[in-house]
Amino acid sequence: MAIIALGGPIGWFMARRALRGVEEVTRTAAEIADGALDRRVPARSGDDELDKLAQTFNTMLDRIQALILGMRQMTDNLAHDLRSPVARIRAFAEMTLAGGGSRAEWESLAASTTEECDRLLEMINTTLDIAEAESGAAKLRxxxxxxxxxxxxxxxxxxxxxxxxxxxxxxxxxxxxxxxxxxxxxxxxxxxxxxxxxxxxxxxxxxxxxxxxxxxxxxxxxxxxxxxxxxxxxxxxxxxxxxxxxxxxxxxxxxxxxxxxxxxxxxxxxxxxxxxxxxxxxxxxxxxxxxxxxxxxxxxx
Incomplete structure (x- = not known):
């Protein structure tokens, strides 16, 4: 009878502890879904399965946050560095529409526009190559x-x-x-x-x-x-x-x-x-x- 009497409270305590760990993971996931990317599951120094789950979950969140911040930085950088080439292409197009030039001048403007487009494509492709490699998604041959x-x-x-x-x-x-x-x-x-x-x-x-x-x-x-x-x-x-x-x-x-x-x-x-x-x-x-x-x-x- 004593064993049964002790088993009930111990079982309740163990179940409550396990549920508390799951609740912490669920609460953190909900906060992250609302935009709090810096939130993490409180990790204890224990060695049970829930502690390992919390540590793995936090590691995954660190990687996701780093990728998102990298994407934001890449977007900001692209917006800044694409401005000048796009402005030059627009200027070439306006000069062509204005007319009045010789065929040689039009050909020169067309060549300049093509060159600027090539520079833009190179910049975009290189940026995508960097993002792919840094994210670990690059498939090495x-x-x-x-x-x-x-x-x-x-x-x-x-x-x-x-x-x-x-x-x-x-x-x-x-x-x-x-x-x-x-x-x-x-x-x-x-x-x-x-x-x-x-x-x-x-x-x-x-x-x-x-x-x-x-x-x-x-x-x-x-x-x-x-x-x-x-x-x-x-x-x-x-x-x-x-x-x-x-x-x-x-x-x-x-x-x-x-x-x-x-x-x-x-x-x-x-x-x-x-x-x-x-x-x-x-x-x-x-x-x-x-x-x-x-x-x-x-x-x-």
Missing amino acids: VTDIDLVDVVVDACDLFRTIAEDRQITITTDLPEHCRIQGDLQRLQRVVANLLDNALKYTPAGGNAIIKLADEGDLVNLSIEDTGIGIAADELPRIFQRFYRCDRSRSEHGNGLGLSLAMAFMRAHGGDIMVRSKPEHGSIFTVVLARSRYAENRKRGPL
């Missing part, structure tokens, strides 16, 4: 790649530009460096970083590319003797549409480094940078093969 070939092809592609700018490209590469990755995305990472190095290096400067295969780690560094980056600007250079003060005179939309970082994170890698004004910059791509393998097992985040 993973194949066996020799990273040495990727670097050599990029150097060949930019060789003429470097010669026109009187910049010397030098490389320090192993014979082979095989990794698993998405060829097109890795090509764009290397191309964007090398393009930046050439763009901000004055005539007579150098761009040095080094590749070190350290087993589980692969380090690709692209060093230049260019204008460098101020210390207070370094934390922001990977933000979408951000351009340093001294880079605004060069053509660009401020998306190249953001895209490179997003693609590297999708591969489980990272990009580090060291820079000093008037002395140049060193961008180092770090690919950890073990981390990439773990990312593939987990799937999209």
Whole structure:
């Protein structure tokens, strides 16, 4: 009888505790549905199933909130940076409608309009590529790649530009460096970083590319003797549409480094940078093969 007498209150207590945890999850979900994205389920340090549910639920909410904030930022950035190209296209159209010009002038306006449209499409497509990679929705076409070939092809592609700018490209590469990755995305990472190095290096400067295969780690560094980056600007250079003060005179939309970082994170890698004004910059791509393998097992985040 004593066991029965004790069993009733204990059972009621356990059931009440379980229901309280479910009620907290339900209440939090309702508040989030009303727009309170910063709300979280109170998590205890216990190890039962409800505590694990609360922790998993909060982790999911953190990711959802980050994605929503990223989408808002992307929308704001697009609205700001699309304004100028759209205004130029409108001006070209108004000049054409005004008439009175020669056929050559009309053809020039049509060519300018086409060029601005191409710039808009490139900006939009790049922004979508970044958003897809950052959200974990990008589907990598993973194949066996020799990273040495990727670097050599990029150097060949930019060789003429470097010669026109009187910049010397030098490389320090192993014979082979095989990794698993998405060829097109890795090509764009290397191309964007090398393009930046050439763009901000004055005539007579150098761009040095080094590749070190350290087993589980692969380090690709692209060093230049260019204008460098101020210390207070370094934390922001990977933000979408951000351009340093001294880079605004060069053509660009401020998306190249953001895209490179997003693609590297999708591969489980990272990009580090060291820079000093008037002395140049060193961008180092770090690919950890073990981390990439773990990312593939987990799937999209």
